Amino acid sequence: MNPALTGVLADGGVTTGEAVTFWILAPIALAGAIGMVLLRNAVHSALSLVLTMLSLGVFYVLQAGPFIGMVQIIVYTGAIMMLFLFVIMLVGRNTRDSLIEVLRGQRVAAILLGIGFAMLLGTGLARGIGSIPAVGLAEANVNGNVEGIAKLLFTRYIFAFEVTSALLITAAVGAMILAHVEKKPGEKMDQKVLSRARFEKGNYPGPKAGPGVFATSDSVATPALLPDGTFTERSVSKVVPARELTIAEARPKAVNGSKEYGAIK
């Protein structure tokens, strides 16, 4: 491969372009990783992980591994992390984090041990590989990077590659076991059954009052008002209380001139 294209010299030295890109992206990757741990909001956390992964993808490309770089960006960042974001959005993002330490001093101990481990590994690596010249890149990429990977994957690691399918089957079956409820034959309701049930005696067939459509509040956790002014609990989805809104959040917001809820300060 052309060294000008990949920015890597055959003897393992580093070109200026590679060094500049590295020193720009490395702090960003690190900041993303730290942000992922520290940020309270799950969406922000996921997005900073995306940042780290994108930077890593660029690193791989810089180091003459265009295939894995692209896979990192397309599969990890593009597909998996976006799916992850969808899940976070669907499940509902709770920005509040439990600050209660179950084990006393665990947080401090974990941070100290983490820093210690990182320093130990960092200095060890610096000592271990600082003086070693990189070799073998030219041979590995002699027919192009993709073919080099294909050659390894379909020769020596063919069994590991095939066995990975067992891993994927297990993952798929596991996801189904944990998320899918099998309906029994009688349980599935068709339209006829549903409409019969709707007009059955004792059931109010009209549409349910919508929650949160009043000028005082736009929260779906705020129950709708009936004509007589009372709340109707059935207007609030059963799922909503699971989010554990505080009383202040669930209460209708005060508007101009209303003294009733006393929220205007």
Next chain:
Amino acid sequence: MNDIQLPPIDYAALLPMLIVFGLACVGILAEAFVPRKHRFAVQATLTLAALIAGLVTVIINRDLEVTTIGGAVTIDGAGLFLQGIILVLGIVAFGLIAERRLERGGAFVANAAHAADSDGDKKQLNEAGATEIFPLTLFAIAGMMLFCVSGDLLTMFVALEVFSLPLYLMCGLARRRRLLSQESALKYFLLGAFASAFFLYGVALIYGYAGSVQLVAIKQSVLDSDKSGVLLAAGLALLAIGLLFKAAAVPFHVWTPDVYQGAPTPITALMAACVKAAAFGGLLRVFNVAFETTSWDWRPVITAVAMATMIVGSILAVTQTDIKRLLAYSSIANAGYLLVGVVSLGGAVGSSMFYLVAYGFSVLAAFGMVTLVRDADGEATHLSRWAGLGKGSPLFSAMFTIIMLGFAGIPLTSGFSSKFALFSSAWDANQSALVIVGVLSSVVLAFPYLKVVVLLWLNPPGDETPTVSVPGYLTRAVVGVGVLATIVLGVAPSWLLDMVNSAGTFLAK
């Protein structure tokens, strides 16, 4: 383009694994296409057939010594014996997993997707359990078989994940006490993923040192590499963390009691017997093949880990009040004894494998009997509930006593012969300090076992003493086989010792 040639593949050598993997996939298809009322019978038959067919092919292959697929898989005497152990113990554990007479629908939940204690969950209390358990068990066992014969660290990593993932899942599928079960699954999954990351980082560093991930090439590079030894030491340390986590050695043991307690008891039995065999099979292979020549570097560390494991496991076992947690800590202590075999290298491989067989059978019988002591809420695992069981159920109590005496290492049981074989080969390898700690800690460990025996026989039964269920024929067979093996391997261990000693070498070329 045309220079990509598939390396020669010895399909006969791979046949046991291919059978189990293949029938696991058939099991997944059966799950989709077989009508619900026949599913259990079909799945159970398939699983048993796969395990037996795998065992038969392993026995046919018994004299095979071959490295195939360009070094990715090494079939040798020790590897085949370990595969055989895993399959035999898997067949016995299958008896517990398939048992449906102790409890309506078996030990597993029907629809895990229902939130615990929700309306849907209450409705499904008497429904038949999920049959996906069976293919998942097969995948786990196939992964363990591959783990023991991997010739390079990458294949080993994939095998590690293949057998871990189904276990994480199955831990969370208990029918009773579902929150506890789900917590254990989550804990095992998170910590297991953490340990896997360590394993991978170690592999990367070792690749940096040796320029290869093949065990044999690593051994060669230790002799002639000009790279800094720091890479090797750091890589080996991280790799060992990943392996010791699965083996439940101190300080990587914290998951064990919670997971053993929360998981459905048949799965706990599978983990205690088969996973232990697989994890130590992998440890023995890695240290005997790849790192034998660097033993000066790692021996002090692994010796310290082994000592800590024996001491912590046995002392904490004394304080337990729950039978499943007691057995969990006892399995930690036993991991320590097995580590003595790892530290002793070459000569102790055979006796380590003997220990795995002896311990596996006993622990399967022990967990099998834990499933039998039940009250209206399922298993009664608190030790106070076991007081005075000997009065009402003398046969059960006698069998449990034999198992406990076996664990305690009383002569004429497999516990004694296996510990004796292991410690004497460690003594021959000049590991006298480890042997002394081992003997002392097994004296400490005898105390909780004997406490249970005293509790069974000498305490008066209270009002709350649960009944011992009349076991279904499967659990009866498991318990019978386990107790029988405990006695036979104690009275006449020589045939198996001969077998492990003739099998007990790893192919290192």
